[in-house]
Amino acid sequence: xxxxxxxxxxxxxxxxxxxxxxxxxxxxxxxxxxxxxxxxxxxxxxxxxxxxxxxxxxxxxxxxxxxxxxxxxxxxxxxxxxxxxxxxxxxxxxxxxxxxxxxxxxxxxxxxxxxxxxxxxxxxxxxxxxxxxxxxxxxxxxxxxxxxxxxxxxxxxxxxxxxxxxxxxxxx
Amino acid sequence: xxxxxxxxxxxxxxxxxxxxxxxxxxxxxxxxxxxxxxxxxxxxxxxxxxxxxxxxxxxxxxxxxxxxxxxxxxxxxxxxxxxxxxxxxxxxxxxxxxxxxxxxxxxxxxxxxxxxxxxxxxxxxxxxxxxxxxxxxxxxxxxxxxxxxxxxxxxxxxxxxxxxxxxxxxxxxxxxxxxxxxxxxxxxxxxxxxxxxxxxxxxxxxxxxxxxxxxxxxxxxxxxxxxxxxxxxxxxxxxxxxxxxxxxxxxxxxxxxxxxxxxxxxxxxxxxxxxxxxxxxxxxxxxxxxxxxxxxxx
Numbered sequence: 001x002x003x004x005x006x007x008x009x010x011x012x013x014x015x016x017x018x019x020x021x022x023x024x025x026x027x028x029x030x031x032x033x034x035x036x037x038x039x040x041x042x043x044x045x046x047x048x049x050x051x052x053x054x055x056x057x058x059x060x061x062x063x064x065x066x067x068x069x070x071x072x073x074x075x076x077x078x079x080x081x082x083x084x085x086x087x088x089x090x091x092x093x094x095x096x097x098x099x100x101x102x103x104x105x106x107x108x109x110x111x112x113x114x115x116x117x118x119x120x121x122x123x124x125x126x127x128x129x130x131x132x133x134x135x136x137x138x139x140x141x142x143x144x145x146x147x148x149x150x151x152x153x154x155x156x157x158x159x160x161x162x163x164x165x166x167x168x169x170x171x172x
Numbered sequence: 173x174x175x176x177x178x179x180x181x182x183x184x185x186x187x188x189x190x191x192x193x194x195x196x197x198x199x200x201x202x203x204x205x206x207x208x209x210x211x212x213x214x215x216x217x218x219x220x221x222x223x224x225x226x227x228x229x230x231x232x233x234x235x236x237x238x239x240x241x242x243x244x245x246x247x248x249x250x251x252x253x254x255x256x257x258x259x260x261x262x263x264x265x266x267x268x269x270x271x272x273x274x275x276x277x278x279x280x281x282x283x284x285x286x287x288x289x290x291x292x293x294x295x296x297x298x299x300x301x302x303x304x305x306x307x308x309x310x311x312x313x314x315x316x317x318x319x320x321x322x323x324x325x326x327x328x329x330x331x332x333x334x335x336x337x338x339x340x341x342x343x344x345x346x347x348x349x350x351x352x353x354x355x356x357x358x359x360x361x362x363x364x365x366x367x368x369x370x371x372x373x374x375x376x377x378x379x380x381x382x383x384x385x386x387x388x389x390x391x392x393x394x395x396x397x398x399x400x401x402x403x404x405x406x407x408x409x410x411x412x413x414x415x416x417x418x419x420x421x422x423x424x425x426x427x428x429x430x431x432x433x434x435x436x437x438x439x440x441x442x443x444x445x446x447x448x449x450x451x452x453x454x455x456x457x458x459x460x461x462x463x464x465x466x467x468x469x470x
Binding site: 025028059068071079086087091094097098129 | 190191193194197198200201202203204205207208209214217218221222225228229231232233235236303304313315342349356377
């Protein structure tokens with residue numbers, strides 16, 4: 001599946017279940033750091049990004065169900081309405097799963113543009129629910145989708161680096 | 173088998189399609205949203221999940237706390253001396269005022285006893301630490317480290333040493349959620365210190381702005397007036413500072429004046445807040461005669 005795009009041509013270890021879960025937990029922890037003020041406004045959505053990585057690279061392992069479950073956890077931690085993040089992440093995961101072949105054909109910069117659009121849709125879902133529930137929209141909230149999209153390339157490189165096989169010391 | 177049939181044949185069965193999954197989970201989310209927003213049935217589920225993720229949440233708050241502790245540890249000697257000096261001065265000043273206050277309280281109690289007015293101003297205070305400032309830029313909320321186990325209850329007022337910060341709106345076993353007074357459309361009944369004019373102050377969703385609504389254009393409120401809680405709602409104890417008036421627009425074209433205030437308490441200044449609970453609560457409000465008559469007629 002990975003042979004087509006330039007960045008993925010090298011051999012990657014199959015992603016173990018443990019590695020996927022660990023990466024998602026790290027993303028959740030990063031999201032729960034006590035961000036506030038300006039940092040909160042530009043805070044990238046680490047959970048959404050990591051989810052999107054796995055949805056585009058391993059669409060049969062991580063899909064809409066896991067996205068929904070993570071959304072519920074974030075809803076509780078953020079004290080937002082039950083299902084608010086869950087719905088936004090489900091829509092995001094759907095986009096990732098459906099577009100996974102398409103996204104992987106592009107270079108990392110071009111992928112970032114795709115990711116930005118997907119994130120924007122997911123952010124819009126969240127903002128729309130909030131608008132329905134409490135009647136106003138904080139437009140600065142959308143800044144997070146831009147910073148998240150900018151982080152797509154570094155995040156992809158990081159996870160690819162972790163999935164690369166370690167050099168065998170006995171081989172030489 | 174004809175060609176049409178093979179189109180539907182799936183060699184690798186992966187369960188339902190992505191679209192079917194999306195429809196299922198979206199419907200589930202919408203159902204949860206509806207139930208949560210309308211009926212609040214899901215509080216117990218929320219509590220269970222909150223207990224499970226509590227250790228993780230505390231873990232994420234740890235780096236910030238460690239940073240603060242480290243900063244405290246290496247803070248310079250002359251800073252400490254200066255701070256000590258100002259604190260001592262303040263302590264002396266406060267002690268003098270406290271003596272005065274105690275004398276006045278005694279006198280007040282005697283007068284109230286003479287007039288047979290019930291005492292409402294009695295309240296107990298408990299300190300709590302902020303675990304998170306607002307998590308979501310849509311909402312003006314923060315999370316504190318005192319929960320049901322320590323006696324926090326929804327409805328208790330939260331103050332710092334400058335004034336009212338907000339009100340506990342939801343409690344978990346070890347955490348509680350505080351909605352700030354600046355949260356959009358949060359209302360606090362207040363009173364002007366200078367002349368006792370009563371009003372209701374509304375949050376604007378912006379941390380540095382609040383608004384006094386429904387005041388006539390010619391109301392006797394001036395820039396710089398301090399607003400304190402009137403204690404009329406039974407939620408906030410009386411006489412806690414809330415806000416100061418910073419701008420008044422009196423346009424005779426509108427029935428009400430636009431009065432903008434700035435809140436006195438600041439959640440970004442301290443880690444420690446106080447939970448204030450009224451010991452004696454107000455007697456229940458008697459039913460409105462006109463209202464019950466109307467309901468009976470229907």
